[in-house]
Amino acid sequence: MKLGFFLRESLRAMRRNAAPSFAALATVLVTMLVLGVFIPAAEVTNNAANSVRSRLIVDVYMQNDATGADDARVKQELLATAHVRSVQFLSKQQAYAQQAKQDPQAYALLATNPLPDTFHVVPDNAADVLGVDAALTHGSGPGGMIDASIHNVSNKNHDTKKALELTSAVKWGGLAFSILLALASVLLIANTIRLSLYARRREVEVMKLVGATDWFIRWPFVIEGVVVGAAGAVLAIVLLGLAKLLLLDPLFSGWTLVGGVRTIEFPALVAVLLGAGAAVSALGSGLSLRRFLRV
């Protein structure tokens, strides 16, 4: 009886206050659309930043006269260094073959192979790449190398720093932007609801005067908020789904270039938007009521 009564009350309120309800619904719709586009977009950017970071490695070049035994020793030393996840060996010949493939004309002119044996050292974490570099170049060997048979450690310090800064800026910027956007959505929805409640504050006042308890007044408003929020979110989801089907999917399937971008699964996105829409507007109407309930 009670739940039924509250449901009927909120439906009646929506019918009788169609314009404010529609405004609230439109606000939720727009906010959810923006959020629905932004969440995957933020993810793509984040993934791109992560893939750049995963490519940050330290290259260790051996002396030209290094023997196989030297290579094996250095490999052990490298693996023993802190924050090193893996070490990949590239022999002179492999390096030559790789480079010759890229620039056959230039390498055709060379009589001998000028390339040294190379180790690609992958750090645990992209942020440790500079630390690994420092550890390798501040040893006891000649030129500060940790081993005499190491000729050089790639000096991409500048580029690496830039890449690290840029990617972390993208990550944090994305996070800050999503927080701002979420905050803006909450405020926007709460404000719209507050406006529609303001129009009905007299109604609330009268309800209080005939002895309605706060929650008796509040429930229909909260249910109304849930219904309006969910309806706005559903509409946004339908629009996003259409956009995905008609625009993105053909694009991805036709172009391998942008293919393989991994984003949040659509069902998960639907759940997030639906939950957020309903929860935010229910909370918004419940909280906005507080002011008018103080009679």
Place this chain on the structure above:
Amino acid sequence: MASYGSDTRARRAEALAPSASLKRPSGRPRGGPSVIEFRGVSKRYESGDVGLEQATFSVDREEFVFLVGATGSGKSTVMRLLIKELEPTQGTIRVAGHDLSEIRRRRVPFYRRNVGMVFQDFKLLPSRTVYDNVAYALQVTGGTRKEIRQKVPDILRLTGLSTKLHNYPDQLSGGEQQRVSIARAFVNHPPLLLADEPTGNLDPETSIDIMRLLYRINRTGTTVLVATHDQAMVDKMRRRVLELSHGRVVRDEATGLYARDESTREFAQRMRAPGGRPPGV
């Protein structure tokens, strides 16, 4: 309002039946605790205005009392204090023996269900029909659908609104709207009914109808307190008058035929008679 005996309710129910409306024992069958008791009550608003200044008075059960005074004399303050919309700065207010300051905020809605309230501006819910406006007061108290279906048509018949059940408030005249508001205030049969300028927006003829309705409710055993500045009406009604001036009680008297118990028909005849003299007096 546990202090109200169950006999009161029975009497009220009996009196509501049209045939029984004249059977109330005459005289002043008062006694027991006062329904309203103000003791040294002062109310100063934050703006510095004085709402009420050391007001002391009491109203007994089943009394019909007018609260008169110029605008700003404190009539509305008394009303708002009685429904606990305001808290007094000083003094104690008791309603049916309960100290209002002891009612916690959470319990206020339950207290208000025992006090019917009628306003100058009716305060109806604009998005509800006449029927639903009255039903809301019952829904608030957790009334069942069956109960609502019985009580609402009854009370609307009593107030003469049977033909307007499905109209919205903006489709009604002022007098009709005030009747709805009275029906809503009385549908729970509260022991106390407060009316703040109930005829302030109405023409004299309609005002008499409203007063007659209030009088009828009073005869069912409900204590009625009416704030008004309609001096002519007060003179004609000949009920107890409390006059306020600048927040002080300056007059408390039972005028003329106070003790005389008359039927609502006699009452209406007297009210419409020129000069306010009852026929045969």
